[in-house]
Amino acid sequence: MSLTDLTIVEAGERLRSGEVSSVELLEAALDVASRTEAQLHAYLTIDREGARAAAEAADAGLAAGDDRGPLLGIPIALKDNMCTRGLETTAASQILAGYEPPYDATVVSKLREAGAVIVGKTNLDEFAMGSSTENSAYGPSFNPWDIGRVPGGSSGGSAAAVAAGSAYGALGSDTGGSIRQPASLTGIVGLKPTYGTVSRYGLIAFASSLDQIGPLSKSVTDAALTLEAIWGHDPLDATSYAGEYPDLMSDLDRGVDGMRIGVVAEMAGEGYEPAVEQAVAGIVEKLSDAGAEIVEVSLPTVDIALSAYYLVAPAEASANLARFDGIRYGLRADGVTTEDLMAKTRAEGFGPEVTRRILLGTYALSAGYYDAFYGQAQRVRVALREEYATAYGKVDVLVSPTSPTVAFPVGAKVDDPLSMYLTDICTNPLNLVGHPGISVPVALDHQNLPIGFQVMAPALGEAAMFRAAAEVERLARFTARPELAEVVT
């Protein structure tokens, strides 16, 4: 077993016992990166120098008795839509090529404060718009389980890095499933917390009312302790939650005896691969055996959630991305007039999917269409929220597949946006209602491709969600790791 197979918890134990240093953990991860990046392209930037300095500082701190907690000395990767002071941050877009932010995102400050070692910035679909990481302006990432397949997206780079071992954990952002779906497709844990619990300050916005940062990791416990390090009220984010935060760790080992677990009836059937349905059903049966009460729950509005999502998200994006105009930073095209300069910069700087969504969102907000499109979508969110509230009157958590399919081949859906959008059908309703959800790997299909199981909870219901997710992890006994061929250079 190599160091990079360790969970954050295991790595932390070895750091504290003196068995291993942070620098050694980092070297092992960087070694994996240098062996796999040519195949995977998980990273857009690797900050070897910065990471080494942080690892040395962590080792020195630990030696001096300054133990900042579970992330101290742990190499972590960041999706490249989180601002890092002085370190290129592009959101995988040409329009931000070479852009070095003058400030750290709140999550980055918190990670640094916790002593984490930031390895680098991972690849994503441009501005997090996509489900396969193929929309990156800098080329796609690939799935460590099968490099002919996508790692999911938009946090595909973070997922591939954690699955391959070039980071011990990572942060991603989830607007419609962008953490959970790639985690599912790469056999790791991925969590979208309750909206408002993790600061969005410094996250390059896609859709402000849906975006949420969360961890990708090898274990449920790792996800919980990473979340504890990054969440909390932030005065720099007006939508940040200012009340009591749940205790994530107390119920992790409690099991599901007596829990009421709802299976979402609409998240099955046409479009779902049999292997996915079987794996999910198998886990549900085991949960029942472990003492949970299983209830079938119907959420009819989730069938139109995807349509609502593809109005709300592009509408907000059309305004959020308006600032990229070539005037103050990033790419600047030549123009005869200011308007010309802006138009050309945007035409050159944005890729086709981003352009498509800006146009869609602009249209949805236009005079005369607002009520039929954006207004209607907002009403769907209200209806959806009521439906979930009713469901959570009967059950503690809901479960479903994370994605209807396993990882699909590179190029299979790039020319068919609708089929690409459908890969997020189980994940995006939660963004519309702001609830937390976690994907836990439970099985491999016949092609040796991982299948994820989603556990959902009401807003701030993370304790119950983690309690169930930890049991799913124990019952599934999923320990498989992708085998990567050595690249001969």
Add this chain to the structure above:
Amino acid sequence: MTWEPVIGIEVHVELATKSKMFCGCAVGFGADPNTNVCPVCLGLPGALPVPNRQAIEWIMAIGLALNCEVADRSVFHRKNYFYADLPKNYQISQFDIPVCHDGHLDITIDGEARRIGIERAHMEEDTGKSTHVGDGGRIHAATATLLDFNRSGVPLVEVVSKPDIRSAAEAREYAIELRSLVSELGVSDARLEEGSIRFDANISVRREGTEQLGTKVEIKNMNSFRSLERAIDFEITRQIEVLEAGGQLVQETRHWDEEAGITHPMRTKEGSSDYRYFTEPDLVPMVMGDAWVEEVRSGLPELPAARRARYIASGLDVDLAGVLSDSPKVLRDTYEDAVTDGASSRAAANWLTGEVTAWLRRTETDAGDFQLTGAQLAELIAIVDDGTVSSSAAKEVLEGVLDGEGEPRAVAEARDLVQISDTSTLEEAVDGALAANPDAVENYKAGETKVIGFLVGQVMRATQGKADPQLVNEMLREKLASLS
């Protein structure tokens, strides 16, 4: 048939908060370009707005002073348009749920009260500032544009009147009253020349007696109350001329050219007609609540209209009440104190708005720096009333007091300005004047009573002007009567 102008005014008030609307950057006029900026007001990727509580309180104060309703819950919207000095290419503003709505402002025009309705007052952020370089700063021919984002994100309150204004003079009065109100509230520098208060007017005309509104034209770039009035007058005349010539007006925005004294069409911003407003997802709705509204209401200072009414009730005429009400606060406070110390309200107001204000102007002293207490002013008025000093000598006494020479009575004595009011002291001078001017005495006896003025003058000269002329007059009349 005559034409009736229908005018509405939009006022933008920059709030003088310490920090900007959605970030911690300082608000201030005159700093070096792009020094009061941060990721938020530069629209850098990932930056988020956090509302300024002080600004929200101040827009509530403006709304309450304008007799508006304060909404229980108010929402920010994004107003989308591309412009180089708008860093996010959307402005955080308000759309259908402004902080304040439905109020009014009373103005007086030709001695008559007029009530102008207030549609709404909403909160937004200011843009940066573009300076076009080359060819006289005109945008079409500019060779470069300089951008300064110091102003970007400064809190801005937009007050929209109802179309209740019927003349340029009313518009001017409304603007003056509104400016005086916001400066009284202490929420804005309200300086037209610095752009911290800006007025736009919407103007249409219709046949008198009809209800239907005519085609509306918006005019911009009026940098003084006078140019507001001139621009509106020009525009009313222009519209009537077009219509009477059988022409049609176009709904447009026109630019006031101060030098030429005309309005001309502005280049319309492309696509500006559809701002695609939607709820600002980076902010949560503001919940005002009765307790907060009442807290703001109870902190409001006395407003100009109420103060004028109070002055008038205490015995000042309308004009004097107006002038005093518009005087600096320190003068008004001195007025209140002097009246409390027994001075007549009229005398105190006259002194402060007349001699004191003139002295401040002459000596270029800031109103905040002068030292005249209410007690001193009351004493000054008292020594005039009791004849200790003459009215003209009192002006000198005032100067002495303002120069820090001491209390009025002491200054009068030190400067030797006390009138001789003692009849026995004056007796000699009066007798002397009568003896030295027998012709005058004869003329008086013959019924030419006017000569008494000449005799008073003689006594005044003999006493180096220190005699109380009133008293001298009385003594002379008595003596002359006894001589006849």
